[in-house]
Amino acid sequence: MNYLSPSILAADFSRLGEQLRAIDEAGAEYVHIDVMDGAFVPSISFGMPLIQSIRPCSGRIFDVHLMVEEPIRYIQEFADCGADMITVHAEACVHLDRTVETIREKGIRPAVALNPATSLSVLEYILPSLDMVLLMTVNPGFGGQKFIPYSFEKIRELRHIIEERGLNTDIEVDGGVTLSNVEEILKAGANVIVSGSAVFQGDISENVRRFRELMK
Numbered sequence: 001m002n003y004l005s006p007s008i009l010a011a012d013f014s015r016l017g018e019q020l021r022a023i024d025e026a027g028a029e030y031v032h033i034d035v036m037d038g039a040f041v042p043s044i045s046f047g048m049p050l051i052q053s054i055r056p057c058s059g060r061i062f063d064v065h066l067m068v069e070e071p072i073r074y075i076q077e078f079a080d081c082g083a084d085m086i087t088v089h090a091e092a093c094v095h096l097d098r099t100v101e102t103i104r105e106k107g108i109r110p111a112v113a114l115n116p117a118t119s120l121s122v123l124e125y126i127l128p129s130l131d132m133v134l135l136m137t138v139n140p141g142f143g144g145q146k147f148i149p150y151s152f153e154k155i156r157e158l159r160h161i162i163e164e165r166g167l168n169t170d171i172e173v174d175g176g177v178t179l180s181n182v183e184e185i186l187k188a189g190a191n192v193i194v195s196g197s198a199v200f201q202g203d204i205s206e207n208v209r210r211f212r213e214l215m216k
């Protein structure tokens with residue numbers, strides 16, 4: 001099953017409630033929420049108060065991507081404000097296993113993200129504990145960047161490892177996904193698609209409908 005997760009980083013924050021309803025009505029299953037701390041990545045985006053205030057605007061899965069150093073410090077707070085899935089970066093956690101277990105204990109679906117240049121080998125032992133792996137296909141920190149082409153090979157390799165090990169882990173791809181490359185990304189083995197600019201620029205409902213059409 002394929003899922004679309006529009007990244008609200010590219011939304012118009014003055015009309016966030018309305019835009020959340022538009023992606024929901026057009027059929028996007030997830031809402032991708034990029035939390036940036038100004039330390040792990042250069043930018044600062046938003047945090048718990050925003051998530052808490054938009055929670056009543058959407059019944060969809062809140063897919064919270066933490067670009068935060070040592071996110072274990074904040075798992076309880078993200079659980080309290082309505083996260084359904086929490087993704088932490090392998091590069092940002094000294095104790096990755098403990099962080100993943102803490103997420104699971106709160107009843108939230110855990111995922112691990114890897115930066116473009118991080119090897120899949122860091123997943124070797126943790127993979128069976130995860131619901132999803134997020135492969136960054138741009139360097140994290142900003143929306144609107146170009147998809148890094150070597151990521152296709154990485155997606156294919158990860159899908160191969162997951163199948164070989166008899167797991168059913170989702171593969172989420174995040175960064176530079178557009179209507180022009182989404183089919184190739186799915187073909188490589190991804191099944192959860194994040195898209196910010198390509199959803200929120202122009203006609204949001206139409207963009208979501210076009211993504212959903214290509215993702216059937």
Ligand SMILES: O=C(CO)[C@@H](O)[C@H](O)COP(=O)(O)O
Nearest residue numbers: 140141143144175176196197
């Ligand atoms: O996590 C990130 C960026 O760090 C992403 O979720 C972006 O927000 C995706 O935006 P586009 O590349 O689709 O514009």
Ligand SMILES: [Fe+2]
Nearest residue numbers: 007034065174
């Ligand atoms: Fe993201």
